[in-house]
Amino acid sequence: MNLFADAFAWIVAAEQWSGTGSIPVRLGEHLLYSLLAFAVAAAIAIPIGYLIGHTGRGRAFAIGLSGAARALPSFGLILLLVIVIGVLQVRLAVIIALVLLAIPSILAGAYAGLEAVDRRTIDAARAIGMTEWQILTKVEVPLGLPLLISGLRAGLLQIVATATLASYVGLGGLGYDILQGIQLQRFDQTLGGALIVVVLAFALDALFGLLEQFGVPRGVRLNRGGRSRGQSRAIRAEQRTDTASRFAQAGAAGGGGDPA
Amino acid sequence: MNWVSNNLDLVLELSLQHLRLAAIPILVGFAISVPLGWLAYRYQLTRGVLLTAAGLLYTIPSLALFMLLPALTGLSVLSEANVVIALTIYAVAILARSVADAFASVDPTVRQAATAVGYSTWQRFWTVEFPLAGPVMLAGLRVVAVSTIALVTVGILVGVQSLGYLFTNGVQRRIVEEILTGVVATMLLALLVDLLLAVLGRALMPWSRTSAGRTRLLVKEAS
Numbered sequence: 001m002n003l004f005a006d007a008f009a010w011i012v013a014a015e016q017w018s019g020t021g022s023i024p025v026r027l028g029e030h031l032l033y034s035l036l037a038f039a040v041a042a043a044i045a046i047p048i049g050y051l052i053g054h055t056g057r058g059r060a061f062a063i064g065l066s067g068a069a070r071a072l073p074s075f076g077l078i079l080l081l082v083i084v085i086g087v088l089q090v091r092l093a094v095i096i097a098l099v100l101l102a103i104p105s106i107l108a109g110a111y112a113g114l115e116a117v118d119r120r121t122i123d124a125a126r127a128i129g130m131t132e133w134q135i136l137t138k139v140e141v142p143l144g145l146p147l148l149i150s151g152l153r154a155g156l157l158q159i160v161a162t163a164t165l166a167s168y169v170g171l172g173g174l175g176y177d178i179l180q181g182i183q184l185q186r187f188d189q190t191l192g193g194a195l196i197v198v199v200l201a202f203a204l205d206a207l208f209g210l211l212e213q214f215g216v217p218r219g220v221r222l223n224r225g226g227r228s229r230g231q232s233r234a235i236r237a238e239q240r241t242d243t244a245s246r247f248a249q250a251g252a253a254g255g256g257g258d259p260a
Numbered sequence: 261m262n263w264v265s266n267n268l269d270l271v272l273e274l275s276l277q278h279l280r281l282a283a284i285p286i287l288v289g290f291a292i293s294v295p296l297g298w299l300a301y302r303y304q305l306t307r308g309v310l311l312t313a314a315g316l317l318y319t320i321p322s323l324a325l326f327m328l329l330p331a332l333t334g335l336s337v338l339s340e341a342n343v344v345i346a347l348t349i350y351a352v353a354i355l356a357r358s359v360a361d362a363f364a365s366v367d368p369t370v371r372q373a374a375t376a377v378g379y380s381t382w383q384r385f386w387t388v389e390f391p392l393a394g395p396v397m398l399a400g401l402r403v404v405a406v407s408t409i410a411l412v413t414v415g416i417l418v419g420v421q422s423l424g425y426l427f428t429n430g431v432q433r434r435i436v437e438e439i440l441t442g443v444v445a446t447m448l449l450a451l452l453v454d455l456l457l458a459v460l461g462r463a464l465m466p467w468s469r470t471s472a473g474r475t476r477l478l479v480k481e482a483s
Contacts, residue, residue: 003331070406071450073413076427076443083436161321165414169431178323182337182418187330190337194327198320205319 007191016192021176023196030173030200033091033166034159037098041155045103046148049110053144054136062111069104074162077101082169094166101162102155109151113144142217149216153208157201164197174200263437271426275445278422282409282453284344289351289408290401296352297359298385311357318353322346322414343415350411351404358400362393395468398461402454409450413442423449 010016016023052058078097085093117140125139167175177193180186264271300310320328325346327337335342366389374388413424426442461468 007331067406068447070403071410071447071454073410073424073427073443073446075414075417075424076439076446079427079431080436080439080443083431083434083439087434157319161323164321164323165417168417168428175323178327179417181327187337190327191331194324197324198328201319201321201324202316205316 003187003191006188007195010188010192011195026172026174026176027196027200029171030160030163030175033095033098033171033173034156034163037095037159037163038102038152038156040095041099041102041159042106042152044099045106045155046110049107049148049151050114050136050141052107053111053114054132054140059111059115062107066104066108069101072101074101074158075165075168078162078166078169090169090171094163094169094171098159098162098166102159105154105158106148106151109148109154110144112151113147114140115144116147117143145216146212149208149212153205153212156204156208160197160201160204263435264441267438267441271423271441271445274421274423274425275449278409278412278424278446278449279453281340281344281412281415281420281422282347282405282449285347285351285408286401286405289348289355289404292348292352293355293359294390294397296356298363300356300360301363307360311360314353314356317349322350322411323417325349326414326418338419340415340420343412343418343420347408347411351408354404354407355397355400358403359393359397362396362400363389365396366392391465391467394465395461398457398465398468402457405453405457406450409453410446413446 011023019025049062052062074097077100078094081093081097082090085096121143122135122139125135130138163173164175164178167173167179174193174197178190178197181188181190181193296310300307326342329335329342329346330337333342333345335345370388370392371384374384379388412422413427415422416424416428423442423446426438426445430436430438430442
């Protein structure tokens with residue numbers, strides 16, 4: 001426990017809260033790169049995921065992509081891009097790497113969300129005369145929102161985790177204190193830095209938990225609560241086995257990213 | 261390709277070391293996850309606690325976990341055991357959930373039939389539920405195997421040798437081929453282990469071969 005006390009002492013020490021290498025600056029750098037990459041990744045992955053989910057074409061592509069991404073060592077990808085794009089453009093290289101790493105999770109979330117919508121609901125929407133665009137925006141997207149949000153959550157957490165490793169190429173961020181602490185054998189610094197990273201990850205995770213709770217349209221939530229208990233339990237069990245078998249077949253297509 | 265042929269011995273040696281580091285978390289993680297996943301499936305109370313804990317642990321970035329663990333275990337940050345324990349924690353965090361899902365995927369009527377013909381709980385678990393949960397468990401295990409193999413590379417930041425050595429060494433010496441070799445070798449290793457597990461699953465669980473077709477049939481019947 002002494003180590004944790006040392007780490008807290010390191011975190012609250014005055015020199016950690018002012019100047020260029022201070023915790024707020026590192027946190028700002030970390031968040032800036034992470035959110036920038038996240039926005040770009042979402043802008044690319046969501047439309048593609050929706051296209052695949054709506055048309056049903058390219059399923060194999062989406063599943064294959066998330067499978068391959070899981071095998072990709074994120075640290076290696078960052079270093080590879082840094083060397084290929086050029087050491088002078090480390091920032092660009094790292095952001096591209098982070099974007100590439102987050103795309104599969106977000107794409108899988110967008111696609112799986114649409115895939116999970118009951119076909120009968122879509123047929124009904126088509127039967128009452130909705131255009132394809134209306135079906136997508138008024139039926140499929142709202143109903144698929146919970147899975148999209150969990151895909152976004154996995155993507156952002158993967159980015160935040162990988163951005164920690166980006167400190168190795170001199171990009172600052174919260175990983176800096178961890179890596180410097182290892183080199184200097186200052187374990188209060190490594191542990192302090194690690195604790196801040198963990199708090200950031202947990203905070204973002206909690207934020208997405210809230211989003212999932214309140215960002216889902218009222219109709220979708222009402223539907224769940226409105227059923228009798230026995231009914232909803234049966235539906236839940238059905239969904240669970242359904243997901244389970246789909247996971248078995250698809251190799252967990254909607255699965256999240258690694259902690260990198 | 262020149263770099264690879266000149267350094268084939270190094271790449272092979274690192275690959276073996278990499279495989280050894282990944283194998284322990286995968287196997288130990290599975291052994292721990294089966295009882296935990298079963299508890300999560302069987303009891304509503306443990307389900308919430310276990311799955312929430314697993315979700316939170318999986319949220320911790322690996323480099324941070326490598327730093328946190330020594331403060332709890334007393335091991336050196338730079339020791340191999342530290343990295344192996346961290347990867348085992350991640351493996352359990354994913355697998356416990358798939359094991360719980362796997363047991364839930366067993367047809368309840370099959371379970372009731374086993375009880376009706378006189379199986380004890382213990383017998384029923386090993387001869388009916390565990391084998392039938394196998395295909396879904398295997399799917400989870402394959403995910404864990406692949407992501408563990410990818411994660412081992414981060415260990416190089418705390419001095420634990422694996423194919424990740426080619427990343428840091430390649431950056432220091434500015435050799436693109438070396439880093440690329442590390443990335444490709446890691447992915448090949450993951451692919452190889454994934455394939456091996458799939459083949460093993462087909463051999464050990466002949467019933468999983470028809471299950472995909474049967475599920476589809478059931479779905480068609482239901483709708």
